[in-house]
Amino acid sequence: MSDTASFSSRVSTSVARELVVAVTGLGLIVFILGHLVGNMLIFAGPEALNGYAEKLASLGELLWVLRLGLITFAVLHIGLAAHLTWANWSKRTSRYAVTAAVGRKSVASQLMIYSGIIILCFFFFHLWDFTFGTKTGPGTVVPLMGGQEELGLFGLVWNSFANPLRAACYIVAVCCVGLHLSHAIASVWVTLGVLTHRATDKADAVAWTIGVVVALGFASIPIYVLVRTYIIGQGA
Amino acid sequence: MLDAKIPNGPIAEKWTRHKFDMKLVNPANKRKFNIIVVGTGLAGASAAASLSEMGYHVQSFCIQDSPRRAHSIAAQGGINAAKNYTNDGDSVYRLFYDTVKGGDFRAREANVYRLAELSVNIIDQCVAQGVPFAREYGGYLANRSFGGAQVSRTFYARGQTGQQLLLGAYGALMKEVATGNVTLFPRREMLDLVVVDNRAVGIVCRNLISGKMETHAADAVVLATGGYGNVYDLSTNARNSNVTAAWRAHRRGAWFANPCFTQIHPTCIPVHGDYQSKLTLMSESLRNDGRVWVPRKKGDKRPPNEIPEDERNYYLEEKYPSFGNLVPRDVASRNAKEWCDKGYGVGQTGVAVYLDFRDAIQRDGEEVVRAKYGNLFDMYERITDENPYEVPMMIYPAVHYTMGGLWVDYNLMSNLPGLHVLGEANFSDHGANRLGASALMQGLADGYFIIPYTIGDFLAQAGPSGADPDNSAFKAAEQEAAARITRLLNVKGKRTVAEFHRELGLTMWEHCGMARNEAGLKEALAKIPQLREAFWEDVNVVGSEGSFNQVLERAGRVADFLEFAELECLDALERAESCGGHFREESQTEEGEAKRDDDNFCHGAVWEFKGVGEKPVLHKEAFAFEHVHLTQRSYK
Amino acid sequence: MAEKTIDLTLKVWRQESPDVEGHFDTFPAKGISTDMSFLEMLDVINNQLEKEGKEPIAFDHDCREGICGMCGSVVNGHAHGPQEATTLCQLHMRKFHTGQTIVIEPFRADAFPIVKDLVIDRGAFDRIIQAGGHITVRTGQAPEAHSVPVPKKKADTAMDSAACIGCGACVAACPNASASLFTAAKISQLCHLPQGHPERNRRVIAMVQQMDKEGFGSCSKRYECEAVCPKEIKVENITTMNREYLRALASSGE
Known part of the structure; x- marks a missing residue:
C-alpha cells in the first residue's frame, strides 16, 4: 500500500499540483481584474491615473507585501504549470499518425503553455517598461494632451502606446491573457471540485466572456492612444 | 464410487450442520497452504478473494489482460435472492422449489437448497462492497420479476448486473493482491492439470504474451473457468470462452457430468x-413488456406494422395463457424454432420471430419504455440499424449457458481429490435448465460462501501436497502441452482454425441444438471424429509458439472443442428423454412439450474419459426428490 | 437492414513486440458488408492473411457486446472509432463509406506498453484499483443489505460512474495520456455510497499516487476523455475526485 499518510507525499501528486496551479491562478486573475480596473483610469485623464499610481506607491511596505505575494503566486503558478506540462509531454512518446478533433477542446486549452510563456515574457517587458520606467522628463510629455507639461506615468504610457509597433505587441500580449483566462476560468472549477456536468456549458460561456472582456479591456488603452494620436488628433 | 457426500439431516439444516462437522485449518496453518484459482469471473474472483482473506496463499489465473474482463461481466438482467423484500411470499424454500422445478428435476436437492439459503448473504456482501444496485426513492433496494418467476426476487444494476457484481468481486480480489497474499497471473491459459498420486497438485499454463510454458504447484486447484457454449462457435459467450481447462482436467481423470x-x-x-462472430443477447427482461409473434400466414413478407392484429399469431400467449411471454427460456426457445421450422419465420432469413413493443408503448408511453429498456433498444439499433420503438425487434434463440460441467460433490470437489470446480464450470445446481438471474447467484455462492469452508475441510484432512514444480509429473505435463503446440504449428495445412470452428459449430447447432434426435446425434457422432481428423491434417496455424499468437490460442481451444463435442453428443444420445434444455424429439407429449422419463433418467450422467475416440464410461448419480415432488412441468 | 458492401483501404499498425519499432501495413478490404461490426471486418482480413500464410493482425477482443472493455483501437484518430458512446466491437461498417482509408492504431500511452500490433498492456489500471479502488470488507462481514438505505439519486450517480469498463480509451484520447477519468470514476462511485465513506480519504490519495506512479499524465480539462468514453463517463467525475482530494488534504490522518 502506498504512503498516504505523510503530508509531503499528499501535496506532491499531480492532482495536488493542479490544485496549487488553480488556486494561484485564481489569485492572479484577481490581480489582473484589479489591474484592469485601475488601468481604465487612463480614460479619465492624467490626474486620475497618476493619482491612483501615487496612492498605490504610498502604501509603502504594504505594497511590497502585496508584490511579494503576487510574485510567490506567479512563481508557484508558472513553476508548477511548467513542470506539469513538461511531465505530461513525456507520457506519450510514440505519436498518433492521425489525430482527430474530439471533445470540447478549444484552441485556448491547447495553447495554455504557449500563451503562458508569452504572458511571462510580456510581464518582464511590462515591468521594465512601466513599473521601472522613468516617469519624469521629456518622455512623459504628451503634446497632444497637455502641451509641454510632464505627465508622469500617464505620459509614459501614452507615449509608449503611440508607437504602433509597441502598441501591437501589447495588444497581442493581452489577447494571450484573454485566451489563457478563457480556458483557465472554465477549468478551474473542475480542479477545485465544484463543477457539475450540467454547469459545464455555463462555465465555458462565463470563462469565454471574462477572457474577451479582459483582452478587450486591456487592448482598449493602446487602441485609444493610437486612435487619438493618428486619427482624431488634437481636435478631440 | 460416486459419492455426492450430501450431509444428513433435514434439508434446511444440512449446510449448517455440515459447516460444523467440517474440519478447520487453524489460522496459523492457513498461510502454509497454496491454492490455485483458475478464472476470475464471479466464482473465481470471489473465491480467490475470500480464500486470501482467510489467510491462504492464492495464485489467480486468467486469460484476459485483467481479471475484470471475465465473461460474467456480460450478464445483464439480475441476480436472484430470497430476501422477500417485496412481501410477495418469497422464501428460501420457494427459491429452492422454483430452481429445482425450473431445472426440470435434474439437480441435487441439497445443493439447490444451500444455493437458495446463501442467496440472501450474497446481496448483503455485494451491497457492502459498493455494488450500486437499483434502489427506490426510500433508499431501499428495488426488485423485479425476471424470467417467468411468480415473485419479484431479482436484484439488478440497470442492464449491467453482471458487470457490477464482477467489479465488486474484482475489487475484493485487487484488495487482496495489494496485501501480497494473492499473486495475479493475467494472460495465462491453463493447458493441463497436474495430478500426482490421484491428487490435483498444480497446473501447466502458457504465458500468452511470451508463449513460455509455466508450471505452478499448489495444495489445491480450483477451476472457475466457465462454460463450453462456444463449442457451437456462435453463441452469446465471449469469443475467448472455452472448454480447455475443464476438458484437460477431464482428460486427467475428472469426470464430466451432463454435457x-x-x-x-x-x-x-x-x-x-x-462473417458473424457473435450472437448478442437481448436481456430477457424484454419479455416482461414485449409480445412475441409471427404472422398467421406462412411466408408473409409484409412489413410487420402492416400486418393487422387478427393476422398476428401471439403463439406464446395463446399456448400458455397463465405464463404467456414469460415462459421459461427453454420453452420460449423451442416454440420460436417450431414456428420458424414450419415456415412462419420473419426477416430476410426467415429464421426470426418478432418481439413487439407496440402495445407497451401505447399503454405506458415511449418514455416509460425508454426508461426501462433504453440501453437495450440502443444496442439493438446499433447492431441492426432498425429502431425498435418503431418496428418490432427480430429475435431468435442462441446458445447462452451450459448447465453441464465437471462433476462435483456437495463440497464442490470433483472425483479427483484436490480439484474443486465452481460456477458454470461445474455441473451445477441448475439441472437441465437454468432460470434467469440464477447464474450470478450460483457463481457468487460457490466462491464467497461455499468453497472457503469446504476447501478447508479438504486441506485439513489431506494436508500439504508437497508438490514441487520440478517433480517429474509437472515436467511430463509441461512437455506434453508443449508438444501439442508444436504439433499444431507443424500441421501447416490449408484451412484456417476459424473454418474448422464454424463447421463444428454448425454441426452441433444442427444436431445437438434446440431439438435433438437419435439419427441426428448419430450423424454428428460420425461427423465430429472426421472433422477432428481433418483438423489435425489440414489446419493452418500461422505464427510461432514463442510469442503472442492468437491463432495458436484459438487452435488449441478448437482442438479441445473437437474432442468435447463428441462427448456432448454422446450424452445427448444416451439421454433418451426430454428435460429442460435437452429436447429429444422422440420424447414429447402430444402437445409437443418436453416429456421426462424419470424411471430411466432421473440421474446425472457422469462420464469418465478413456482416450480420444474411445467410448467413455458412464457413471450415474441418482437424484432423489424428497421435497419437490417429481411432476411434469406445465406453464399453461 | 439494407445490406450493401463497401471497399476500403486499411492502414494498420504492426509491431512485433514492445521493444521493436512499429510500422504501418496497408491492406485492401474489398466487399465489406455494412452489417459487419468493425471487429468482424478485421476477422475477415485476418482470415485472408491466414490463408496467405501471413500473421494476422493481433487485436484484443472478447465479449463483442461492449461490456468487457477488452477491445479498442484508435480509428482515424478516434479512440473506439467515430461513433459516440460505442466500443469498437459495437461499431458497424455502415459508419464508413466506400473508397475510405481507415488508419488503425493501438491506444498509445507510455503507461500502456504495446504487446503486439494493436494489443496493449493495461495492467496499470489493475494497480490503480489495487491501491484503493475497493471497499475493505471481508466476506461474511457484511450487515443486512437494508440496514443502510442509500438515496436513489446517490445510487444512480454511483451507477453512472460504475459503468466504466476500464477500456483505456480515455487515456488513449488524452493529450497527456492521463488516467484521471478512469481513476475518478471509481473514486466517485465509492464516495457516493455510504459504504465507501470510511476509506474515502485514504482511497483518493492512494489511487492518485498510484496513477502518478504508473506514468499517466495529469488532467488539463480538455474533455477528450469524455468525448470518446464508450460508457459516457463524465468529466464531472474528475471534479468529484478533486473535491475528494481537497477533503482528504484538509482532514488529518485517515
Missing part, C-alpha cells in the same frame, strides 16, 4: 451473415 444440458436463450439478435 448435453445446454441453455438456448430465446431473445438474441438473429444471425445475419456468415
Whole structure:
C-alpha cells in the first residue's frame, strides 16, 4: 500500500499540483481584474491615473507585501504549470499518425503553455517598461494632451502606446491573457471540485466572456492612444 | 464410487450442520497452504478473494489482460435472492422449489437448497462492497420479476448486473493482491492439470504474451473457468470462452457430468451473415413488456406494422395463457424454432420471430419504455440499424449457458481429490435448465460462501501436497502441452482454425441444438471424429509458439472443442428423454412439450474419459426428490 | 437492414513486440458488408492473411457486446472509432463509406506498453484499483443489505460512474495520456455510497499516487476523455475526485 499518510507525499501528486496551479491562478486573475480596473483610469485623464499610481506607491511596505505575494503566486503558478506540462509531454512518446478533433477542446486549452510563456515574457517587458520606467522628463510629455507639461506615468504610457509597433505587441500580449483566462476560468472549477456536468456549458460561456472582456479591456488603452494620436488628433 | 457426500439431516439444516462437522485449518496453518484459482469471473474472483482473506496463499489465473474482463461481466438482467423484500411470499424454500422445478428435476436437492439459503448473504456482501444496485426513492433496494418467476426476487444494476457484481468481486480480489497474499497471473491459459498420486497438485499454463510454458504447484486447484457454449462457435459467450481447462482436467481423470444440458436463450439478435462472430443477447427482461409473434400466414413478407392484429399469431400467449411471454427460456426457445421450422419465420432469413413493443408503448408511453429498456433498444439499433420503438425487434434463440460441467460433490470437489470446480464450470445446481438471474447467484455462492469452508475441510484432512514444480509429473505435463503446440504449428495445412470452428459449430447447432434426435446425434457422432481428423491434417496455424499468437490460442481451444463435442453428443444420445434444455424429439407429449422419463433418467450422467475416440464410461448419480415432488412441468 | 458492401483501404499498425519499432501495413478490404461490426471486418482480413500464410493482425477482443472493455483501437484518430458512446466491437461498417482509408492504431500511452500490433498492456489500471479502488470488507462481514438505505439519486450517480469498463480509451484520447477519468470514476462511485465513506480519504490519495506512479499524465480539462468514453463517463467525475482530494488534504490522518 502506498504512503498516504505523510503530508509531503499528499501535496506532491499531480492532482495536488493542479490544485496549487488553480488556486494561484485564481489569485492572479484577481490581480489582473484589479489591474484592469485601475488601468481604465487612463480614460479619465492624467490626474486620475497618476493619482491612483501615487496612492498605490504610498502604501509603502504594504505594497511590497502585496508584490511579494503576487510574485510567490506567479512563481508557484508558472513553476508548477511548467513542470506539469513538461511531465505530461513525456507520457506519450510514440505519436498518433492521425489525430482527430474530439471533445470540447478549444484552441485556448491547447495553447495554455504557449500563451503562458508569452504572458511571462510580456510581464518582464511590462515591468521594465512601466513599473521601472522613468516617469519624469521629456518622455512623459504628451503634446497632444497637455502641451509641454510632464505627465508622469500617464505620459509614459501614452507615449509608449503611440508607437504602433509597441502598441501591437501589447495588444497581442493581452489577447494571450484573454485566451489563457478563457480556458483557465472554465477549468478551474473542475480542479477545485465544484463543477457539475450540467454547469459545464455555463462555465465555458462565463470563462469565454471574462477572457474577451479582459483582452478587450486591456487592448482598449493602446487602441485609444493610437486612435487619438493618428486619427482624431488634437481636435478631440 | 460416486459419492455426492450430501450431509444428513433435514434439508434446511444440512449446510449448517455440515459447516460444523467440517474440519478447520487453524489460522496459523492457513498461510502454509497454496491454492490455485483458475478464472476470475464471479466464482473465481470471489473465491480467490475470500480464500486470501482467510489467510491462504492464492495464485489467480486468467486469460484476459485483467481479471475484470471475465465473461460474467456480460450478464445483464439480475441476480436472484430470497430476501422477500417485496412481501410477495418469497422464501428460501420457494427459491429452492422454483430452481429445482425450473431445472426440470435434474439437480441435487441439497445443493439447490444451500444455493437458495446463501442467496440472501450474497446481496448483503455485494451491497457492502459498493455494488450500486437499483434502489427506490426510500433508499431501499428495488426488485423485479425476471424470467417467468411468480415473485419479484431479482436484484439488478440497470442492464449491467453482471458487470457490477464482477467489479465488486474484482475489487475484493485487487484488495487482496495489494496485501501480497494473492499473486495475479493475467494472460495465462491453463493447458493441463497436474495430478500426482490421484491428487490435483498444480497446473501447466502458457504465458500468452511470451508463449513460455509455466508450471505452478499448489495444495489445491480450483477451476472457475466457465462454460463450453462456444463449442457451437456462435453463441452469446465471449469469443475467448472455452472448454480447455475443464476438458484437460477431464482428460486427467475428472469426470464430466451432463454435457448435453445446454441453455438456448430465446431473445438474441438473429444471425445475419456468415462473417458473424457473435450472437448478442437481448436481456430477457424484454419479455416482461414485449409480445412475441409471427404472422398467421406462412411466408408473409409484409412489413410487420402492416400486418393487422387478427393476422398476428401471439403463439406464446395463446399456448400458455397463465405464463404467456414469460415462459421459461427453454420453452420460449423451442416454440420460436417450431414456428420458424414450419415456415412462419420473419426477416430476410426467415429464421426470426418478432418481439413487439407496440402495445407497451401505447399503454405506458415511449418514455416509460425508454426508461426501462433504453440501453437495450440502443444496442439493438446499433447492431441492426432498425429502431425498435418503431418496428418490432427480430429475435431468435442462441446458445447462452451450459448447465453441464465437471462433476462435483456437495463440497464442490470433483472425483479427483484436490480439484474443486465452481460456477458454470461445474455441473451445477441448475439441472437441465437454468432460470434467469440464477447464474450470478450460483457463481457468487460457490466462491464467497461455499468453497472457503469446504476447501478447508479438504486441506485439513489431506494436508500439504508437497508438490514441487520440478517433480517429474509437472515436467511430463509441461512437455506434453508443449508438444501439442508444436504439433499444431507443424500441421501447416490449408484451412484456417476459424473454418474448422464454424463447421463444428454448425454441426452441433444442427444436431445437438434446440431439438435433438437419435439419427441426428448419430450423424454428428460420425461427423465430429472426421472433422477432428481433418483438423489435425489440414489446419493452418500461422505464427510461432514463442510469442503472442492468437491463432495458436484459438487452435488449441478448437482442438479441445473437437474432442468435447463428441462427448456432448454422446450424452445427448444416451439421454433418451426430454428435460429442460435437452429436447429429444422422440420424447414429447402430444402437445409437443418436453416429456421426462424419470424411471430411466432421473440421474446425472457422469462420464469418465478413456482416450480420444474411445467410448467413455458412464457413471450415474441418482437424484432423489424428497421435497419437490417429481411432476411434469406445465406453464399453461 | 439494407445490406450493401463497401471497399476500403486499411492502414494498420504492426509491431512485433514492445521493444521493436512499429510500422504501418496497408491492406485492401474489398466487399465489406455494412452489417459487419468493425471487429468482424478485421476477422475477415485476418482470415485472408491466414490463408496467405501471413500473421494476422493481433487485436484484443472478447465479449463483442461492449461490456468487457477488452477491445479498442484508435480509428482515424478516434479512440473506439467515430461513433459516440460505442466500443469498437459495437461499431458497424455502415459508419464508413466506400473508397475510405481507415488508419488503425493501438491506444498509445507510455503507461500502456504495446504487446503486439494493436494489443496493449493495461495492467496499470489493475494497480490503480489495487491501491484503493475497493471497499475493505471481508466476506461474511457484511450487515443486512437494508440496514443502510442509500438515496436513489446517490445510487444512480454511483451507477453512472460504475459503468466504466476500464477500456483505456480515455487515456488513449488524452493529450497527456492521463488516467484521471478512469481513476475518478471509481473514486466517485465509492464516495457516493455510504459504504465507501470510511476509506474515502485514504482511497483518493492512494489511487492518485498510484496513477502518478504508473506514468499517466495529469488532467488539463480538455474533455477528450469524455468525448470518446464508450460508457459516457463524465468529466464531472474528475471534479468529484478533486473535491475528494481537497477533503482528504484538509482532514488529518485517515
